[in-house]
Amino acid sequence: MTTADFLEAWHNHLALGRRRSPHTVRAYAATVARLLHALPEGQSWSTLARIDATTLRNHLAERRADGLGNVSAARELSALTSFIAFAREQAGEADTSRPRLRGPRVKKGLPRPVTPDEAVNLAEMVADDAIVPWIAARDRAVLLLLYGAGMRIAEALALPASVLPLGETVVITGKGGRQRGVPLLPIVRKGVTDYVAQCPWPLAKDEPLFRGAKGGPLAQGMVQRAVARARTALGLPATATPHALRHSFATHLLSAGADLRSLQELLGHASLSSTQIYTRVDAATLLDVYRNAHPRA
Numbered sequence: 001m002t003t004a005d006f007l008e009a010w011h012n013h014l015a016l017g018r019r020r021s022p023h024t025v026r027a028y029a030a031t032v033a034r035l036l037h038a039l040p041e042g043q044s045w046s047t048l049a050r051i052d053a054t055t056l057r058n059h060l061a062e063r064r065a066d067g068l069g070n071v072s073a074a075r076e077l078s079a080l081t082s083f084i085a086f087a088r089e090q091a092g093e094a095d096t097s098r099p100r101l102r103g104p105r106v107k108k109g110l111p112r113p114v115t116p117d118e119a120v121n122l123a124e125m126v127a128d129d130a131i132v133p134w135i136a137a138r139d140r141a142v143l144l145l146l147y148g149a150g151m152r153i154a155e156a157l158a159l160p161a162s163v164l165p166l167g168e169t170v171v172i173t174g175k176g177g178r179q180r181g182v183p184l185l186p187i188v189r190k191g192v193t194d195y196v197a198q199c200p201w202p203l204a205k206d207e208p209l210f211r212g213a214k215g216g217p218l219a220q221g222m223v224q225r226a227v228a229r230a231r232t233a234l235g236l237p238a239t240a241t242p243h244a245l246r247h248s249f250a251t252h253l254l255s256a257g258a259d260l261r262s263l264q265e266l267l268g269h270a271s272l273s274s275t276q277i278y279t280r281v282d283a284a285t286l287l288d289v290y291r292n293a294h295p296r297a
Helices: 003-017 022-038 045-049 053-065 070-090 116-129 133-149 153-157 186-198 220-234 242-255 260-267 277-293
Strands: 169-173 179-183
Touching: 003 022, 003 070, 022 053, 022 070, 022 116, 045 070, 053 070, 070 116, 070 220, 116 133, 116 220, 116 242, 133 153, 133 186, 133 220, 133 242, 153 220, 153 242, 220 242
Parallel strands: none
Antiparallel strands: 169 179
């Protein structure tokens, strides 16, 4: 088989077999393509299934030398171990599990919001970790609502199926029964739409939109545990929780010029004082940028 044959089989497995998002398919296919091009010619599924930890570490070391960051390196490692598990399956081996390798360490520091790339990577990693495709789509949709719309996790999980079909905004009920309109980005709407298309349970208008594996309402703990596994794989700090995605939504909007009153409305805060905490978070971020960039800092 040629490299193109391996990549085509891998692409079809992700896109058709696992029903991964186009973003994940592109990223995972590119990651595996780099590895295959670095290997000697004449590979087979059997030889690919036996790629060892040393080969993977050396390959990632070269990627790190090219400037790959810790989070991206962890994501590439996940893609490569998934591919090896796929190769084992194609080779007919009894053990089709992923190789267990420790990801890159991340220097611990002060709690901080996740970056936009980290937020997207976290949502994609949670989806990649799910065994069942519809659950992968569900978890990704929930996290996109937290980061892309600034919802609390309880607000996202309380959404009724009557919000479908989604428009550019959705009305949600927050703390104290207060309702607010929340804009929805196209990527968020698509994430929810993908989940709805795959969900095996009927979504009656008066029932929860997000369902657990057995059809009941999705519990917060399931999402929190999925995020905990994903942040470990990506090397993100323990502060990268589902609620941190809402904080990141607020911090990034403030950095882009949003005023506090508008941010207060988007977040559903009863008082402006609750929103003002984000000015301190943003100031800390700016100070970090200054210290890292200024030649005299």
